[in-house]
Amino acid sequence: MEPAEEVQIWAPILADPLDWPPSSATIPLPSQVEECFSYVYGVDGMEISKFAQEAEDDLGDLIVKEKWWRGLRGPRKRRIFPWGSGGMNFHRRKNNEHWTLDEVRKLVKGVKTYGVGRWTMVKSRYFSSSVRDPSHLKDKWRNLLKACGVPCTSIRKEKAQKTMFRPLDTELIEQIQGLAIDSASTSKIRKHRGEGTTS
């Protein structure tokens, strides 16, 4: 695990969404690094020490590259005009948040439990207090399939993929791919039986 990689992973999380691109790159405190590691990898402080290559390695001493934010996707900013734009077709967007790793995990768990297409059930079980509605779950699943299932064929595409906030871990990608294959076969069976999607 390259230290520079880690910087690229947690740096956007530490960034102030209202200060993007950041006016200055700051070296976070070890406690902040620890907090971000536990957030990204779901590990506690004890396990974090395993990431250090040598005993003297201090995660807080990671060197932040100048303008490290270049090439990374910043928080989404959408211009919302109170008077609207584009005439009658303008609509306010309720939510502009990027999906967190935790949300993706919950989505995968939901699909695992209820199957692809049962978005209302996934919503009520795992996203009851979230702003994500069933269509958001559907859209995110579509994006995940696209992101996980399409092999990288060009340098440009590979570059673009690297700009994603937090790369998914291999286990999660395998789960998504597995569930996609399962859903394809079960939908065939459902169609054969004459069943529709219910919620």
Place this chain on the structure above:
DNA sequence: GTAGGGGTAATC
């Protein structure tokens, strides 16, 4: 009412 698919804006 719900899900699928297309379209679009924002971001790089």
Place this chain on the structure above:
DNA sequence: GATTACCCCTAC
């Protein structure tokens, strides 16, 4: 040009 999140339309 590609990706992502959101919205709209349509079919069931």
